[in-house]
Amino acid sequence: DAGVTQxxxxxxxxxxxxxxxxxxxxxxxxxxxxxxxxxxxxxxFIFQYYEEEERQRGNFPDRFSGHQFPNYSSExxxxxxxxxxxxxxxxxxxxxxxxxxxGFGQGTRLTVx
Amino acid sequence: GENVExxxxxxxxxxxxxxxxxxxxxxxxSNYFPWYKQELGKRPQLIIDIxxxxxxxxxxxxxxxxxxxxxxxxxHITETQPEDSAVYFCAASIGGGADGLTFGKGTHLIIQP
Numbered sequence: 682d683a684g685v686t687q688x689x690x691x692x693x694x695x696x697x698x699x700x701x702x703x704x705x706x707x708x709x710x711x712x713x714x715x716x717x718x719x720x721x722x723x724x725x726f727i728f729q730y731y732e733e734e735e736r737q738r739g740n741f742p743d744r745f746s747g748h749q750f751p752n753y754s755s756e757x758x759x760x761x762x763x764x765x766x767x768x769x770x771x772x773x774x775x776x777x778x779x780x781x782x783x784g785f786g787q788g789t790r791l792t793v794x
Numbered sequence: 795g796e797n798v799e800x801x802x803x804x805x806x807x808x809x810x811x812x813x814x815x816x817x818x819x820x821x822x823x824s825n826y827f828p829w830y831k832q833e834l835g836k837r838p839q840l841i842i843d844i845x846x847x848x849x850x851x852x853x854x855x856x857x858x859x860x861x862x863x864x865x866x867x868x869x870h871i872t873e874t875q876p877e878d879s880a881v882y883f884c885a886a887s888i889g890g891g892a893d894g895l896t897f898g899k900g901t902h903l904i905i906q907p
């Protein structure tokens with residue numbers, strides 16, 4: 682969805698480092714969801730934020746954490762990076778009451794070396 | 795948690811023929827089933843979706859069918875064109891459009907000229 686923006690578009694980090702990815706939702710949306718898409722796989726749900734709190738969480742370790750700000754933008758933080766964290770990280774926004782799924786931002790390609 | 799199986803992993807059809815991709819889900823509480831198309835190097839794009847109170851939905855050359863009893867849903871593309879070549883993902887969620895999605899592993903659709 683053209684309205685969801687993510688930064689940066691590409692990032693290279695070293696094992697053990699920490700990374701922060703950012704997402705600005707489409708105007709008017711109040712809910713932000715984060716997904717991890719490994720190469721050749723479908724996206725996997727990490728977590729969702731609504732009203733600045735984690736509303737839902739997928740099966741990801743505590744190294745993955747997030748935050749939502751009063752303007753509804755969100756950050757995804759990953760600590761102690763592993764090679765296996767290399768993936769495309771996608772952000773999607775919606776209204777919490779939405780009947781239809783929302784679109785994704787263009788994603789952040791994270792490479793851990 | 796929810797588990798979504800998608801078949802086939804690769805599908806090659808002649809241009810102009812129809813293509814069918816099938817998915818099954820495990821959680822009978824799931825009530826929202828979107829389909830995404832992802833071209834190489836791009837973000838997944840929502841192409842069609844269906845809710846559990848509807849058995850079939852059509853949008854031009856694409857249609858989705860849902861069988862709640864059997865817990866499976868399918869994507870049908872008619873009169874395939876070269877631009878239909880992409881990876882297609884099915885997904886399911888319990889709470890509707892805003893909730894975290896569980897994705898299938900994807901189907902690489904190849905349209906042969």
